[in-house]
Amino acid sequence: MVKETVIKTVNLNCRYGALQVLKDLNLEIHRNEIFGIIGPANSGKTTFLRALNRLNFLNASYSQDGEIFFADKNLKNICDNILRKRIGIIFALPQVLPVSIYNNIAYGPKVHGIAKKDAIEQIVEESLKKASLWDEVKDRLDSPAMKLSGGQQQRLCIARTLAVEPDVILYDEHCSGLDPISTAKIEDAMQQLKETYTQILVTNNTKQAARVSERCAFFLMGELIELDETAALFTEPKDKRTDDYITGRFG
Amino acid sequence: MTTARMREKIAFFVLGLITLLVVIPILMIIFYIVKNSIGSISWEFITQSPRNGMKEGGIFPAIVGTIVLIIGTMLFSLPLGVLSAVYLVEYARDNFFTRLIKLSVVNLSGIPSIVYGLFGFTLFVLFLKLGTSILAGSLTLAIMSLPVIITATKEALESVPLSFREISLSLGATKWQTVRYCVLPYAIPGILTGTVLSLSRAAGETAPILFTVAAFYLPRLPRSLFDQVMALPYHLYVISTQVPNIPVSISFATCFVLIGLVFLMNLVSIILRSHYRKKKLW
Ligand SMILES: Nc1ncnc2c1ncn2[C@@H]1O[C@H](COP(=O)(O)OP(=O)(O)O)[C@@H](O)[C@H]1O
Numbered sequence: 020m021v022k023e024t025v026i027k028t029v030n031l032n033c034r035y036g037a038l039q040v041l042k043d044l045n046l047e048i049h050r051n052e053i054f055g056i057i058g059p060a061n062s063g064k065t066t067f068l069r070a071l072n073r074l075n076f077l078n079a080s081y082s083q084d085g086e087i088f089f090a091d092k093n094l095k096n097i098c099d100n101i102l103r104k105r106i107g108i109i110f111a112l113p114q115v116l117p118v119s120i121y122n123n124i125a126y127g128p129k130v131h132g133i134a135k136k137d138a139i140e141q142i143v144e145e146s147l148k149k150a151s152l153w154d155e156v157k158d159r160l161d162s163p164a165m166k167l168s169g170g171q172q173q174r175l176c177i178a179r180t181l182a183v184e185p186d187v188i189l190y191d192e193h194c195s196g197l198d199p200i201s202t203a204k205i206e207d208a209m210q211q212l213k214e215t216y217t218q219i220l221v222t223n224n225t226k227q228a229a230r231v232s233e234r235c236a237f238f239l240m241g242e243l244i245e246l247d248e249t250a251a252l253f254t255e256p257k258d259k260r261t262d263d264y265i266t267g268r269f270g
Numbered sequence: 271m272t273t274a275r276m277r278e279k280i281a282f283f284v285l286g287l288i289t290l291l292v293v294i295p296i297l298m299i300i301f302y303i304v305k306n307s308i309g310s311i312s313w314e315f316i317t318q319s320p321r322n323g324m325k326e327g328g329i330f331p332a333i334v335g336t337i338v339l340i341i342g343t344m345l346f347s348l349p350l351g352v353l354s355a356v357y358l359v360e361y362a363r364d365n366f367f368t369r370l371i372k373l374s375v376v377n378l379s380g381i382p383s384i385v386y387g388l389f390g391f392t393l394f395v396l397f398l399k400l401g402t403s404i405l406a407g408s409l410t411l412a413i414m415s416l417p418v419i420i421t422a423t424k425e426a427l428e429s430v431p432l433s434f435r436e437i438s439l440s441l442g443a444t445k446w447q448t449v450r451y452c453v454l455p456y457a458i459p460g461i462l463t464g465t466v467l468s469l470s471r472a473a474g475e476t477a478p479i480l481f482t483v484a485a486f487y488l489p490r491l492p493r494s495l496f497d498q499v500m501a502l503p504y505h506l507y508v509i510s511t512q513v514p515n516i517p518v519s520i521s522f523a524t525c526f527v528l529i530g531l532v533f534l535m536n537l538v539s540i541i542l543r544s545h546y547r548k549k550k551l552w
């Protein structure tokens with residue numbers, strides 16, 4: 020079966036000032052897959068995710084060359100706000116706005132021009148259901164989002180991203196601060212989202228990548244060392260450095 | 271008790287004493303003014319025009335004039351100041367040019383008020399032919415207030431966590447939507463503080479209004495933006511130094527009203543601020 024490519028990078032190089040953070044990166048991400056990225060700290064995983072929705076450019080010292088394509092269109096030719104609506108991101112720490120649960124989710128649809136109250140209410144409910152949070156918060160949508168637990172806040176962030184109807188969701192070590200039960204709930208939600216969305220999961224937890232992803236890439240010092248089906252990568256890695264990393268010999 | 275704790279106690283005591291030194295002059299000024307004005311303050315004093323060569327009657331036109339000037343000043347300086355700060359913090363790239371602007375803003379606040387007065391006189395009264403008018407006076411006071419409003423707004427914007435902007439942008443909001451909905455609302459308390467601070471100063475200044483709007487004696491109320499008005503600080507100056515034989519208690523009572531007005535503005539800002547602070551959760 021030929022898989023449809025959603026995101027493709029060609030000779031992507033990313034720099035902060037003089038520091039090269041990603042080197043000659045070439046990879047393709049397929050529609051509806053969960054694509055895992057593992058690697059030690061500072062290997063450029065976050066930079067890669069934030070290159071895909073151009074958030075890196077908020078930093079004045081950032082520069083990049085090479086090409087990124089999203090659905091066959093060069094990223095340079097897509098408006099930032101349209102691109103970011105279609106490629107959502109979940110940050111490492113749960114980032115909620117200091118407003119109610121409801122308003123956190125309603126914010127996205129509102130800035131994209133949806134004004135009708137019942138339309139927004141419906142989006143809020145559906146998004147919370149998809150993020151497996153609805154049952155826990157349906158009676159207190161007006162209470163401050165910051166009062167939720169860390170795991171709930173992170174699912175709220177997922178719901179907020181879903182509310183703008185993206186095609187791709189980027190996760191940046193989004194379970195790193197959570198306990199195993201919260202993590203399991205979030206992984207369940209990700210499995211259910213598979214049918215509709217393409218998901219890219221950066222994780223510092225190799226077991227999570229092995230559990231959740233279908234294909235997996237190993238980044239080291241800004242280079243893509245190995246990319247394979249997750250099962251193959253974890254059972255018979257071709258590169259010694261991958262082997263060392265997944266067996267816990269460094270990083 | 272250990273010596274370390276003793277030392278700490280002594281340090282706290284000394285620091286408290288020094289802090290008290292700051293409070294004492296303010297209390298003394300207020301006490302002195304209240305004591306000397308108490309005989310002249312009356313309903314008539316705040317609601318009537320001066321009579322009989324300002325020796326009798328009240329200061330109503332000056333109160334109205336000062337309030338009109340405060341409002342006029344705010345109408346010009348608040349939008350201009352806030353938008354400039356938004357530009358500097360949210361939009362401008364960090365380069366030589368913007369650093370120059372920021373430096374100018376800081377230095378503008380150090381310019382003596384009489385210089386603003388003369389500047390306003392030349393630019394607004396003479397060159398733009400606005401005449402000695404509420405418009406010219408408000409514009410002059412507005413320019414004087416700008417640096418403080420800009421600096422306070424800048425600081426307020428910078429203290430809003432970067433993550434709020436990232437959340438908003440990452441959901442596909444435009445830059446302006448982000449500023450409008452995810453940054454400005456959280457900066458309001460800081461903006462308020464700066465605005466009230468600079469308006470309080472504007473309310474009490476004499477030099478900037480001297481040649482641009484203030485009237486020596488004008489018992490009727492203004493009818494248009496091109497009228498002159500009496501104003502409290504200038505009136506105070508006039509009755510204290512320019513007109514002989516005015517009872518001292520009238521000067522003190524005028525002082526009292528001016529301070530009361532500034533105090534009221536600060537009170538409003540404190541109330542608004544605490545209202546917004548209750549919503550601050552991060
Ligand atoms: N905002 C930034 N400014 C300068 N250097 C940065 C910035 N963000 C990341 N870097 C550098 O880029 C490299 C890769 O960082 P990052 O992409 O965050 O790696 P990872 O997510 O794999 O830990 C690191 O060496 C880091 O120091």
Ligand SMILES: [Mg+2]
Nearest residue numbers: 064065066192
């Ligand atoms: Mg990272």
